Amino acid sequence: MHKRTLLQGAASAALLAAAAPVFAQAQPFKIGLILPMTGQQATTGRQIEAAARLWMQQNGDTVAGRKVQLIVKDDTSLPDTTRRLAQELVVNDKVDVLAGFGITPSAMATAPIATQSKTPLVVMAAATSSITQASPFVVRTSFTLPQAAVAMADWAPKNGIKTAVTLVTDYAPGIDAEKFFRDRFLFNGGKVVESLRVPLRNPDFAPFLQKVRDLKPDALYVFVPSGAGAAVMKQFGERGMDKAGIRLIGTGDVTDDDQLNDMGDVALGVVTSHHYSAAHPSPANKKFVAEFQKANKGLRPNFMAIGGYDGMRVIYEALKKTGGKGGGEALVNAMKGQIFESPRGPVFIDAQTRDIVQNIYLRKVEKKDGQLWNVEFDVIKDVKDPGKAR
Ligand code: PHB
Numbered sequence: 606m607h608k609r610t611l612l613q614g615a616a617s618a619a620l621l622a623a624a625a626p627v628f629a630q631a632q633p634f635k636i637g638l639i640l641p642m643t644g645q646q647a648t649t650g651r652q653i654e655a656a657a658r659l660w661m662q663q664n665g666d667t668v669a670g671r672k673v674q675l676i677v678k679d680d681t682s683l684p685d686t687t688r689r690l691a692q693e694l695v696v697n698d699k700v701d702v703l704a705g706f707g708i709t710p711s712a713m714a715t716a717p718i719a720t721q722s723k724t725p726l727v728v729m730a731a732a733t734s735s736i737t738q739a740s741p742f743v744v745r746t747s748f749t750l751p752q753a754a755v756a757m758a759d760w761a762p763k764n765g766i767k768t769a770v771t772l773v774t775d776y777a778p779g780i781d782a783e784k785f786f787r788d789r790f791l792f793n794g795g796k797v798v799e800s801l802r803v804p805l806r807n808p809d810f811a812p813f814l815q816k817v818r819d820l821k822p823d824a825l826y827v828f829v830p831s832g833a834g835a836a837v838m839k840q841f842g843e844r845g846m847d848k849a850g851i852r853l854i855g856t857g858d859v860t861d862d863d864q865l866n867d868m869g870d871v872a873l874g875v876v877t878s879h880h881y882s883a884a885h886p887s888p889a890n891k892k893f894v895a896e897f898q899k900a901n902k903g904l905r906p907n908f909m910a911i912g913g914y915d916g917m918r919v920i921y922e923a924l925k926k927t928g929g930k931g932g933g934e935a936l937v938n939a940m941k942g943q944i945f946e947s948p949r950g951p952v953f954i955d956a957q958t959r960d961i962v963q964n965i966y967l968r969k970v971e972k973k974d975g976q977l978w979n980v981e982f983d984v985i986k987d988v989k990d991p992g993k994a995r
Contacts, residue, residue: 632671633671633672633673633674634668634671634672634673634674634701634924634929634931635674635676635694635698635699635700635701635702636657636673636674636675636676636700636701636702636704636917636920637676637678637690637691637694637695637698637700637702637703637704638653638654638657638675638676638677638678638704638705639678639680639687639690639691639694639703639704639705639706639711639715640653640654640677640678640679640680640705640706640707640730641679641680641681641682641707641708641711642654642677642679642681643679643681644681644682645682645806645807645832646682646707646708646830646831646832647832648831648832648861648863648864648907648909649707649708649730649831649832649909650679650705650707651904652863652904652906652907652909652910652913653705653707653729653730653909653910653912653913654677654913655897655900655901655904655906655910655913656897656906656909656910656911656912656913656914656917657675657704657913657914657916657917658675658900659896659897659900659901659914660913660914660917660918660921661673661675661917662900663896664917664918664921668921668924668925668929669924669925669927669928669929670929671924671929671931673921673924676694676698676700678690678694680707680711682707682708682711683711684708684710684711684713684714684715685714687706687711687712687714687715688714688715688718691703691715691718691719692718695718695722695724700724701724701725701924701931701933701936702724702725702726702727702920702936703715703718703719703724703725703726703727704726704727704728704729704916704920705727705729705730705913706726706728706729706730706731707730707731707909708730708731708776708830709731709732709733709736709776709777709778710776710777711731712726712728712731712733712736712739712743713733713736713739713777716736716739716740716742716743717739717740719740719742719743720740720741720742722933723742723933723934724742724933725742725744725920725923725933725936725937725940726740726742726743726744727744727745727746727916727919727920727940728743728744728745728746728747728912728916729746729747729909729912729913729915729916730747730831730909730912730913731747731778732747732748732749732750732778732781733749733750733777733778733781734749734750734751734781734990734991734992734993735777735992737958737959737960737990737993741937741959742933742937743959744919744937744940744941744954744959745959745960745961746912746913746915746916746919746952746954746961747908747909747912747961748879748880748881748908748912748961748963749781749960749961749990749991749992750778750779750781750782750785750828750856750992751781751782751785751990751991751992752880752963752965752988752989752990752991753782753856753857753878753879753880753965754781754782754785754786754789754828754856754878755785755786755789755988755991756878756965756967756985756988757786757826757854757855757856757876757877757878757967758785758786758787758788758789758790758792758793758795759789759793759985760876760878760967760983761790761793761795761824761826761854762790762793762794762795763793764876765823766795766823766824766852766854767794767795767796767823768795768796768797768798768822768823768824769786769790769795769796769797769798769822769823769824769825769826769854770797770798770799770800770801770816770817770820770822770824770825770826771783771786771787771797771799771800771801771826771827772801772802772803772810772813772814772817772825772826772827772828772837773800773801773802773803773827773828773829774802774803774804774805774808774828774829774830774833775802775803775804775805776805778828778830779802779828779829781992782828782856783800783802783828785991785992786826787800790826798820798822799816799817799820799822801813801816801817803829805830808829808833808836810836810837810840811840811844814837814840814841814844814846815844817846817851818844818846818849818851821849821850821851822851823851823852824851824852824853824854825841825846825851825852825853825854825855826854826855827853827854827855827856827859828855828856828858828859829858829859830858831858831861831863831907831908831909832861832863832864833858834858834859834860834861834864834865834868835861835864835867835868837859838853838859838860838868838869838871838872838875839868839871841853841871842869842871847871852874852875852876853875854875854876854877855875855877856877856878856879857877857878857879857880857881857882857908857968857979858879858908859875859877860872860875860877860968860970860979861907861908862882862883862905862906862907862908862979863904863905863907863909865905865970865977865978865979866905866976866977868977872970872977873970873971873972873977874969874970875969875970876967876968876969876970877967877968877979878965878966878967878968879908879965879966879968879979880908880911880949880950880963880964880965880966881907881908881911881948881949882966882968882978882979882980882981883905883906883907883978883979884968884973884978884979884980884981885948885949885950885966885981886981887946887948887950889946889947889948890948890949892948893906893911893914893948894906894948897910908949911947911948911949914947914948915945915947915949915952918945918947919940919943919954920936920940922939922940922943922945923936923937923939923940923943924936924939926939927939937959940954940959941954941955941956941959942954942955942956947963949963949964950963950964950966950984951963951964951987953987955989958989958990958993960989960990960993961990962987962988962989962990963987963988964984964985964986964987964988965984965985965988966981966983966984966985967981967982967983967984968980968981968982969982
């Protein structure tokens with residue numbers, strides 16, 4: 606009798622022990638996706654949310670036995686709001702991962718919360734080099750401005766561009782673009798005759814472009830954040846700067862695939878350097894673009910979408926590697942060193958820096974079948990963020 610009770614006790618204890626992790630894993634795995642869904646950066650939010658949902662549609666919403674739940678919040682690209690939303694997501698919703706981050710100030714404002722709560726913070730958009738140094742819990746799947754800027758500073762002097770004016774949006778990623786383009790361009794024998802900076806909020810490019818026209822450099826080198834490119838292009842055309850022989854070059858943010866097709870012929874021939882083009886001719890990208898467009902009424906994915914799509918892959922893979930257990934430190938460790946074929950090409954999450962290593966492509970805007978595309982014509986392989994070398 607006594608023996609039986611003992612045995613029964615042991616059996617139910619074993620059952621309980623076995624049931625505990627099952628119970629823990631029955632909890633959904635929550636991803637708090639904070640994005641600008643309204644306001645000036647709204648296209649970034651729309652692209653990243655669509656890409657994250659496409660990833661889940663293609664790969665299911667269960668990973669290693671855990672149901673994955675996406676909680677989308679609109680920070681309207683105000684960093685104080687981003688931080689407040691992150692705090693609420695961590696404390697109230699108990700999210701396992703924070704992700705998104707449309708602009709650098711939003712990522713920077715939230716990094717301390719990631720550190721304090723040991724929550725992985727997956728940067729899918731923001732691109733200032735130093736973001737990954739703001740917390741050991743930051744992992745980036747977008748790009749860095751120095752990656753893109755250096756490639757163009759190497760290409761331009763070899764292609765008839767000896768003088769340039771830089772025009773950047775006046776905040777951290779713009780300063781990165783300006784600095785890394787200028788230093789490398791000078792090193793290669795080029796000359797930057799003027800460095801102009803326009804405000805992030807409600808920029809008016811007209812007076813700056815007039816100044817560039819008067820200075821008449823071989824090229825105008827531009828960085829503006831995703832969403833602002835069409836306005837630059839329009840004013841560049843209206844001032845007849847292309848006709849005056851000034852070439853427009855820059856990071857691929859200015860010929861953003863979200864807007865490119867509506868920019869008109871003034872965009873034709875514009876050369877940029879970037880990590881993603883919707884025209885990237887790989888089977889993986891063709892599939893990605895077709896399925897993204899199918900799920901989003903024909904919307905063409907841009908480089909923000911690819912940051913969101915690959916960010917979801919990195920999170921899924923990490924959750925898988927922890928056997929569904931998760932945990933902030935375990936997840937970040939499982940994100941480090943991931944290597945995979947993205948629709949953009951081969952990528953690698955550097956285990957030391959938690960930043961992305963990827964190809965940077967030189968692209969020229971061309972018309973194909975009546976549509977404008979960033980057509981890649983050269984590649985610099987496996988580019989590490991040059992901002993980390995200093
Ligand atoms: C940024 O704020 O880091 C940022 C935003 C949009 C871009 C690039 C960088 O296109």
